[in-house]
Amino acid sequence: MSLVADTSVPASQPTWAGQLAESLRRFFLHRRWITFIVIGVVWQVTAMTANIGLFPTPITVIATSWQYVITGLFFSELGISMLRIILGFSAALLIGLIVGILMGSRRFWDEFFQDFVILGLSLPGLIYALLCVMVFGIGLTAPVMAIILATYPFVAVNIREGVKAIDKELLDMSRVYTVDRWRLVRQLILPSLLPFILAAIRVGFTVAWKVSVLTEVFGGDSGIGYQIRVDFASFKMRGVLGWGILFGMVMLAIEYGLLVPAEQHFARWRAKVKEVI
């Protein structure tokens, strides 16, 4: 890593404030807003002219979301859901990592786990959610187990690809030169695996997040899914849509604000990471 001493000066001459203003301007003066305005206007007009009691206008939906945000309900429920997701997803990450490394490095284990992973990928999260609610009841175990079961296959397939992508020739060479094990792991295996781990986190997190909401819908007494359920049960369509929009925004914020930049940062040295599913 330290072989290249030539330190190139970063290209950013303008101050960070100027850069920020520039990117803000580019964000706000963008064509994307036209789409939102068109959809909003069409929706508003249809809802007003159709005048069906159930069908909310975009303004009421956004007002409902806003209501949830300012009363603090959104944040408390988000916190509860997040706790479940983090617990379940960490366990799924661990299991997926072990299974993925085994599958990527040994042919026997690849064939051993293959069918389970494929079946796991193709079963809908719904099944796991319902099963776990029935077996574990209302509590922390049901969402955590459902998240583990639904998520680990996505982690495993990505890790498996990552392990397979490690340069065998570099491994052979380091064996010939008797590079010590620690250095091998730190300078060869980890950097090459990291982009795949991050891709696995990103994909797996999306799945975990959706399954956790499903579990809360069927058997929860708190969390975003439970709130969606409450609104659904009282035919409050604006509530369901409001939660949906909040949910989508949190998901986009986590994905594009946190996970994609992290992935790009750690993968900047390699040309392209192929993402599996």
Add this chain to the structure above:
Amino acid sequence: MEAITATPVSSRLGWSDRLGQSLKRFILSPRWLAIVVALVVWQIYADYRDTRLIPTPIRVFTKLYEIVVSGLFFEELAASMVRIAIGFGAALLVGLIIGILMGSRDSWNDYLKDLVTFGLAMPGLIYALVAVLFFGLSLWAPVTAILATSYPFVAVNIREGVKAISKELLDMSRVYQVKRSKVVLQIILPSLLPFALAGFRLGFAIAWKASTLVELFGATNGIGWQIRASFDEFSVHGMLAWALLFGLVMLFIEYGILLPIERYFGRWRPKVKQVM
């Protein structure tokens, strides 16, 4: 990559030998060990816990056999399939149009990108619930929910496909005044097809899951409804049986039908990158 290109052994053998070899590999594969281990562990655990909530594998498979033999499975599958076919057909059309627009013009990409990204991020659950609230038990509910959930997956793949069309070939055919139909048939379609098929495969998986979700909340038949019924009567073995059947059908469609088609049409190109 290799300097010496050796002919693979299998190509020199007759097809019967190859079949025998692949059969042998299939039978001697460690996958059976995995399945046996899983079943034994499950059976022992279910015996040990001895509650109705954790059925033994034997009970689940008996139930599964009953569902299939009585014909109930095929009835419900057909009901779900009709919904999926209509909804996914619409999603395919919408996704194709949006994907082509996004892939070919930057301005359309700017207009539609956020919408598609948001569509990818919204859970199918929301669409399912809203569609059920709005349309009730009619056919419209599953069709709209399937359409809304799966079109973004089709669109992103088509967009990548359109972007991957070789601009140089298009320019060249313009210079040589190649006929339009020939350009479409011999450049655009072959290059788009693998992406379209990947989009089809992925979108179909999503549509299939969305349809189950809608049936769970607002339908009186279909596989999702059966899962719901089992859930309501606390019959874990019924749910597991339906879930396994669901998984098997999905695997069959994906690996038995869609992947081979995709490989066949994509055989001339080295690798198709699948989006999402």
